[in-house]
Amino acid sequence: MANFFPRWTNFLPLKILFCLMVLGGVASAAYWYYLTPEYMRKGYEPVQPVPFSHDIHVTQLGLDCRYCHSYVEVSPHSNVPTTQTCMNCHQQVQANNPKLAAVRESWQTGRPVEWVRIHYVPDFAYFNHAVHVNRGISCVSCHGQINHMEVVYQHESQTMGWCLDCHRHPENRLRPVNQVFNLDWKPDGGQTQVELGTALKQAWNINPPQNCAGCHR
């Protein structure tokens, strides 16, 4: 009796299994990469109602972050500036620039400018700006070099794992408190970031919560 199956079929199940494994692996890898905030959120750069340039205002003109985000040191929430804040300068400077039409309209009608939210912390997570900037964590750690951005985009993934990376090793990010709003600051004097951070961590008694209750209430 002739062989019912040809010889080459002997390894067919194994080959199929191998292919499936590779396929599965690729699918998983694709999922892990493309469907996570690392890919889905990083770089999110929506069009804003006003083409506001942080680069011009901060780097060229030298405005401090806290001129507009005035409550970042006292509030959990870093406020977006009121129209009044914009108009403090733009009543005189660039008063007729068509790019600022939305701001002038808001000022006249009293209806606020609706800025598109970029950095989104879910409602069940409670991030507090004030405690971070008062204890040596700079804006740049979470928002990137926003002072050089023409249009703001999300620079970090801002996942829980990313939060915990820093809460476990704050020394990687700590800097002198007077350099928190200097987004271009780099450790100098021959010290590495880790050396400086470790020293600051000890001196300031930095002990970030790693427990769920630290952020979820």
Place this chain on the structure above:
Amino acid sequence: MKRIFHHPPVKPTGRRYWRSVEEHADTPEFRRWLEREFPDGAAELEADGVSRRNFLRLMSASLALAGVGLSGCRRPQTYLIPYTKSVEWLVPGRAVLYSTSKPGRLGAMPLIATTYEGRPTKLEGNPLVPFSNGGTDTFTQASILDLYDPDRAKTFLQDGKESSAQALDEYLTGVQRDLQSGQGAGVAFLIDEQYAPTRDRLLGAIKAKYPQANFYADEPLGYGEFHAANEAIFGPDVLAQPALGNADVILALDADFLGQEGQIDQVRDFSNRRRADGSAHGMNRLYVVENRYTVTGGMADHRLRCAASQVPSFTLALAKQVAAATNDRVLSAVAGRFPDSSSQFDPKWVAECANDLVSRKGRSVVLMGSRYPAWVHGVVLTINNALGAIGSTLNVYDAPRVKAASLQELTANIKAGAVKRLFILAGNPGYTAPADLQWPEVQKTVPEVIRLGYHVDETSPGVKWHVPEAHFLEAWGDQRGPEGTYLPVQPMIMPLFGGLSQVDLLAKLLGVPSGLEAVRETFRSVARGGDFEGAWTRLLREGYARDSGYVPAKRDFDPNGLPNLMKVAAPLPAPVNPSALEVVFAADYKVEDGRYANNAWLQELPDPVTKLTWDNAALISRSTARALNVADGDLVELTVGDRKLAAAILVAPGHADFSITLPLGYGRPAVGKVGQGTGFNAYVLRATNSPYVATGATVRLVQKGGYHLVQTQQHHSMEGRNLVREGTAEEYARNPTFAQTMGEDAEIPPNLSLYSHPPLNAANQWGMVVDLNTCTGCNACVIACQAENNIPIVGKDQCDRGREMHWLRVDRYFASADGDQDNARLEDEPEMVMEPMMCQHCENAPCETVCPVNATIHSEEGLNVMVYNRCIGTRYCSNNCPFKVRRFNFFNYNDRPVLDRIDQPVPGFHGKQQLYLGPLGHWGMDEISKMQKNPNVTVRSRGVMEKCTYCVQRIETGKIVQRIKAGVTGDLTLPTDSVRSACQQACPTEAIVFGDLRDPASRVTKLRRLPQNYHLLSYLNIQTRTTYLARLRNPNPKMPGAEKVGKINAEHEHGGGEGVGNEPGPAALNQGTEDFHHG
């Protein structure tokens, strides 16, 4: 080897606590009910109609349909919306606190309101005010929800048609002209009882300008009789307020001064004299005579059940005894006017109570229920005078009030055609007026009625103008505290629907520019010169005006007023009997006189005594139920004279025989969505001559089991462990640690735990102590927790299934006084004790070990943390929790219309709550309801477990504030007692104390060192973080039954311990927990 833990068995006889009549009877139905973790329809999801299988079928179909759209793939664009102009004081994301106060009948409640971006979310007491300790009550806590009531009156209505504020202004201008020309003739104002200086000043201005205008007061729970008696004896414009801090012995004659009739300072002063800090020396003693259990009765050292109609007779019997003991001639003369009625009371009880009062002459006081007739108040004042109470334990103040006639007189004047225009500034007479006045018909005969009302309700039909009333958080005003301190009522938000307050409306009538101007004008006389703006700022900042309290009246007890008072004394009613019952119209603990009937938090709150939710019921004693052959849930018809009412029966332990208590405020014919169809309208039976007690009532059974009452009391039963521990002051002096070695704790097995835990090594270790000695069970903490933690309501049907969501509940146990279960008197003479119960934050938490997804874990600070996002809803944790404090979201109670019913003809669904429509139902919260939510607490969704977090948001906020303050100094030490939980903050008796156990100076550490401190179920080695201070009673040894008071756990003293499973395991297993106390 499986270790099966046996709880120490419950002794079959002997004294024990029981919580409901069913438990006491121990029926098979009750056993089955008890043994199920989620009583009704847990595994089936829905007991009647839809099985889990059918439900899954439906769900999968709808999911498949939903999948077609795949609309969830893109991230939704959201917006950041800043203010256009910056707002003064406002920091986005941070709470701004303002002082204000909530009006009350005898005095206001000083408050601090928490606001976020201009919307108030939480009210707390103002501890800066000298007469307050920062506590509040349930009504105050819940009144924030009234502000956001979706059923509020929202528009100005003229003749029932929508109008505007401008149209009202024009109309009022016309009214002003009429007033001027007629000197106010034919104009009447209906007001409520308040000590509101500005309102009273404006009313005075109206009276001065238009002398023919008349004022009337409408208060179903008013203090008119009480004031009448005081004024007859002390002269006009006096207010008598007890000073309980000076009182060693207190007798409350149906006076619920710790509950309905209490002021914050009285509750504080009473509990301060109740607390035992290692010694019970100086503890006060409380006698209570009442017909039903009130929270005050639960605190009593000696309680006498007495029909309310017989309380005047008791008062006279007591007066005779006190007169004999003090030789007070005035009192003898007063008592001698009445026939001797003392035979129906235990002579020893009356005599020894009187002796105790007299022996502490000048340090004792008798309090009388506010709604008894004025002559009874006159007798009580005379007794107090004989006891030397006046000026010592009873303060008499000069407190001017607006003179207002009664609703009865208004009705007579309307019938006589003397009222052409009626301003109803407060109250809801269409619902609350005595039935014999026929108010709705009478009101229709008034040509023009201008009604200021919070809801469009029973009083609204046929009015010329319906003006939406502003909440007290929406308009300027002022108030006096119970001892006269001037308090501001500061608005937190612009009127949401453009409403007006009483002050606003009166200001319009007088041409005063605004309510604020009117209040500032009043304050000028309070500030008495000097820097007015500075004083005004200080008033708003501190929430009270310094040294503005009433001046103690320089008026003597004048017996010449007594004969006039006594003249109107009706003959004493005959003792109650089965054919002539009495009906007592009690103030309800939840809806008061009906004004809170549309407040969902209060409707769902279990009554402190009956644990009834969403309804009232006719409360009767067990003996009466037997005599009348009725039981719980039977629908009966009550007849008083020619008035009839159908109501459901509820047997209430400790109730007086042949007396029926019918709480007011339910069964409202015209109310919003929340109050619809709740309870029975007791006002139907209430007449002018029986404002509090109606006698000669009869009961006829209409339908056996005709009404379904929902109580939360049988949920969470605890099987007779020594959860509440009680002793007497005398026993405490002898053996202060009696509570620690009681029952099961007499012999605790070695500390063994199979599980290892993360070390409890953080700088702060949180804990809580609940003092059962001062807890009255008033429920303020429950509502405070609900407001703070965004706890949803679930509706009556869900409560019936045991799904109420309260993180903090107050367990109410009745203790059998005699211990003989066959004794028919058992349920009639029980003691009542209260025990606030919330997550105990066990260090060896049983819930944590069974969670398959690590959704409940322990923090280094000793918190048992619930992580909503991890929770998959297995409910194992709740199953394993010995305290049954974990609550599960069976539905998305926040986003689904809990109170709506399905009106589509879907088989199996019709008439059920809309919750059961699942994805097909309406989804989303009302905009107005969103405004109340605390932004610091997650709003939970369906399918997750939740429970007390020790207010972790407050802990974290405290830590963050300290870290910000520390900056680079690294000093992370929290100031002592700087973090307060919401329940602790709200507690008027300071019974709940939360804090850091590692801080040796904190109050919680000090309280835990007290000898009466004990852990619940400590033989389970769960190491609870919440502990309790045993309750002490202070009986008078000479009283009858004194030997039975406070000895409830006595027979357990040497029992227990024998039930622990197998032999102790190997020592290697003994990992236990890190003992932070040594750290």
